[in-house]
Amino acid sequence: MEYKEMVVSFLVLMFFVCGVIIFVIHRALISSTDGAVKRLNDEIAKASAKQAELSNKIKKADEELAKRQAEARDLANKMRSDAEQASKEEREKIIAKARAESEEIIAKAQNAKETIRREIQKEMDAKAVNFSMKILNEILTQKAKGVLNDILVNEFLENLRNTDMSRISPDIQTVDIITLNGLDEKSKTQMAAILKEKLNRQLPLNISTDTNLGGGIILKFGSMTLDGSIKNLIREKGIVLQEQLQ
Known part of the structure; x- marks a missing residue:
């Protein structure tokens, strides 16, 4: 009887121990699984x-x-x-x-x-x-040339009265005059008077002749020239006619 009780007690104890072990193992497994899942x-x-x-x-x-x-x-x-x-x-x-x-x-x-x-x-x-x-x-004969020359000289003197001479330098001391065969005393006097009136001073007249002039007169004040020769008149008239034709 005692033997049976001991066996029963042992079995109960074993059952309890096994239960505890199983519980512990279960809790450990659950805890381990939760940790693993968390990790x-x-x-x-x-x-x-x-x-x-x-x-x-x-x-x-x-x-x-x-x-x-x-x-x-x-x-x-x-x-x-x-x-x-x-x-x-x-x-x-x-x-x-x-x-x-x-x-x-x-x-x-x-x-x-x-x-x-x-x-x-x-x-x-x-x-x-x-x-x-x-x-x-x-x-033209010599006589005709002389007449033509006198006409051109007289026309030049008349035009000279209306010529602006303000550009003539005050340094000019003489006037060079070129004609076909010189000037008569009347023309010289007129020339001197006109120049004195225009320039406000008396200038010596240096007169020379040029047989190739054809007629008329040329005045030179240094580098400035007033050309009243027939040669220049023909040249200027030719230029005017050319411009008209163009």
């Missing part, structure tokens, strides 16, 4: 945060890349535009330079042509005047 959740949270951070960095990197690509495209477009503009400006400079050079060449050619034309015209005028003088000398 796993922590790791997942950390991984998620890391993933979020990485995603954010990737997003920023993509945005930065897109920005740099846009800047690179803008820079490339600007460089291409600048190159095209520079090329256009260079072409315009070349065209402008070529145009200016061509205009300069044309202008020089026109000036050269005009210079040659004036020289030819001048030579032709001189030849025409000399030819006219030759004809006059051939057809």
Whole structure:
């Protein structure tokens, strides 16, 4: 009987001990599982945060890349535009330079042509005047030349009264007079009186003759000349007629 009670007591005790052990093991397992789950959740949270951070960095990197690509495209477009503009400006400079050079060449050619034309015209005028003088000398007698000369001298003296002599320098000390065959006393007196009235001083008259003058008179005040010769009259009349014909 005692043996059975001992067995029962042992079994109860074992059952109790086993229950305690099982409870302890269960609690340990649960605690271990909860810890593992918590640690796993922590790791997942950390991984998620890391993933979020990485995603954010990737997003920023993509945005930065897109920005740099846009800047690179803008820079490339600007460089291409600048190159095209520079090329256009260079072409315009070349065209402008070529145009200016061509205009300069044309202008020089026109000036050269005009210079040659004036020289030819001048030579032709001189030849025409000399030819006219030759004809006059051939057809006019000495008497007729004398009469023509007196008329031209008298007309010159009349015109001299209305001539502005304010530009004649006060440094001029003498007057050179060139005529066909000199001046008579009356003409000399008139000349001296007119010059004194115009210049407010008396100037000596230095008279000389030139048989090629054809007639008329020339006054020289230093470098200034008043030409009343028939030769000059023919030249001036020829210029007027040329202008009328043009």
